[in-house]
Amino acid sequence: MNARGYFDHAATTPLRPEALDELVRLASLVGNPSALHRSGQLARRALEEAREELAEAVGAHPTEVIFTSGGSEADSIAVLGGWAARRAERPGCLVSAVEHPAVVGAVKRGAGILPVTAEGVVDLDAADRLIDAGTGIVSVMAVGNETGTVQPAAAVAALAAGAGAWFHTDAVQALGHIPLDFATSGAHLMSLSAHKVGGPVGVGALLCRREVQPAPIGLGGGQERGLRSGTVPVALAASFARAASVAVAGQAAEAVRLAGLRDRVADLCLRLGGRLNSLPGGAPHIVNVTFDGVRADDLLFLLDQAGIRASVGSACRAGVHQPSEVLLAMGRTLDEATQSLRFSLGWTTTDDDVEALGGALAAGLQIATG
Known part of the structure; x- marks a missing residue:
């Protein structure tokens, strides 16, 4: 793969x-x-x-x-x-x-x-x-x-x-x-x-x-x-x-590695106007972010076209177009819950992946907001 x-x-x-x-x-x-x-x-x-x-x-x-x-x-x-x-x-x-x-x-x-x-x-x-x-x-x-x-x-x-x-x-x-x-x-x-x-x-x-x-x-x-x-x-x-x-x-060393990559993903999302739903110091492999005014499904499609695979939440909700129940439970609005993406990292994630994500995300947001 x-x-x-x-x-x-x-x-x-x-x-x-x-x-x-x-x-x-x-x-x-x-x-x-x-x-x-x-x-x-x-x-x-x-x-x-x-x-x-x-x-x-x-x-x-x-x-x-x-x-x-x-x-x-x-x-x-x-x-x-x-x-x-x-x-x-x-x-x-x-x-x-x-x-x-x-x-x-x-x-x-x-x-x-x-x-x-x-x-x-x-x-x-x-x-x-x-x-x-x-x-x-x-x-x-x-x-x-x-x-x-x-x-x-x-x-x-x-x-x-x-x-x-x-x-x-x-x-x-x-x-x-x-x-x-x-x-x-x-x-x-x-x-x-x-x-x-x-x-x-x-x-x-x-x-x-x-x-x-x-x-x-x-x-x-x-x-x-x-x-x-x-x-x-x-x-x-x-x-x-x-x-x-x-x-x-390898958990201890991998957690440090992934946390560094996670923080880079979080930083690039913030630079592109996103708002984080993930707490600092949370698990080292998940970043959840809201891009106001951009439908998550639309951005997800644009990222996929650029070779970036992400998600809008739980895989058990895949293909079901509805707002994140988790974010709603956290007090987010209906719009915010439909404008949020999850980027999750793992043992194959590299610096080059994060670099590619930055370029694809910037381009996707430009198209989605244009």
């Missing part, structure tokens, strides 16, 4: 060579890991090795790793399954207003909302008031997928624990970008996704503490600790584990 000019890493990032090697190595492995014969045992061994590798990378015990089809399924099991497991005695479910659609969608099923500030940070005073003895589960993401805001997840986890509620965090945009350790996070449940760290599409994981048992939300054989059914794709799981290991091993 030619990743030059690619600024949509928060949607999906190119496959790392180490992850590709694992994928190829195990793609021809024959045997269902649930089968009892020798081929099944070999597949099971490869699967458990992947589980152990991923667990080590994220500070979890291998028995806490539940492989899923991706971050959205992990979110759904955690929030809907966790809510269902506790609903009889604790009917409340609370999610922040800026969550991924896989979490904030629970609001349509009766979940309450934790409000955020104008900067997109969960309001801790409001959270303290809303989380009570009737709350079964609380969900606040670690890093905002649209703005890169680092949420006070540990503080909300402490509030949840004090009220006896389970705490879930969507850490899809955190893995590989900020330090992540499940054991010390205070979270009962944590969602991860492979293709955001250079692994393959189609696999993710839910980290679930051993004393926590959400209700399964699907039918089947219950292969993954009784919570997730279906034959686990061994090659995908191993590729995910390897990508996570590589990303975590």
Whole structure:
């Protein structure tokens, strides 16, 4: 893949060579890991090795790793399954207003909302008031997928624990970008996704503490600790584990590198008249910016024509022409929410990419405002 000019890493990032090697190595492995014969045992061994590798990378015990089809399924099991497991005695479910659609969608099923500030940070005073003895589960993401805001997840986890509620965090945009350790996070449940760290599409994981048992939300054989059914794709799981290991091993140095590039992107956006929606000191790989008077869809098209790939928000909203619900929750106007773009960086992003973005963005804005 030619990743030059690619600024949509928060949607999906190119496959790392180490992850590709694992994928190829195990793609021809024959045997269902649930089968009892020798081929099944070999597949099971490869699967458990992947589980152990991923667990080590994220500070979890291998028995806490539940492989899923991706971050959205992990979110759904955690929030809907966790809510269902506790609903009889604790009917409340609370999610922040800026969550991924896989979490904030629970609001349509009766979940309450934790409000955020104008900067997109969960309001801790409001959270303290809303989380009570009737709350079964609380969900606040670690890093905002649209703005890169680092949420006070540990503080909300402490509030949840004090009220006896389970705490879930969507850490899809955190893995590989900020330090992540499940054991010390205070979270009962944590969602991860492979293709955001250079692994393959189609696999993710839910980290679930051993004393926590959400209700399964699907039918089947219950292969993954009784919570997730279906034959686990061994090659995908191993590729995910390897990508996570590589990303975590280089996280500190890569965060410094990406933060430098992020700041350059932010500076050029400001010089071209943009207004930032991302907080200083946020995640090192996301810049969200509003260009007043310019439809984001129009600018996105012009950038695409110039070979620059960016987005207007969550990839799960791709192709749906509507304002960003995250920005609306932050108090932005309808116009502002339709005039904002997200530039996200990753392991393939270079200085030359940022240079190309500057030229293409200046030209695109000239056309869009002309």
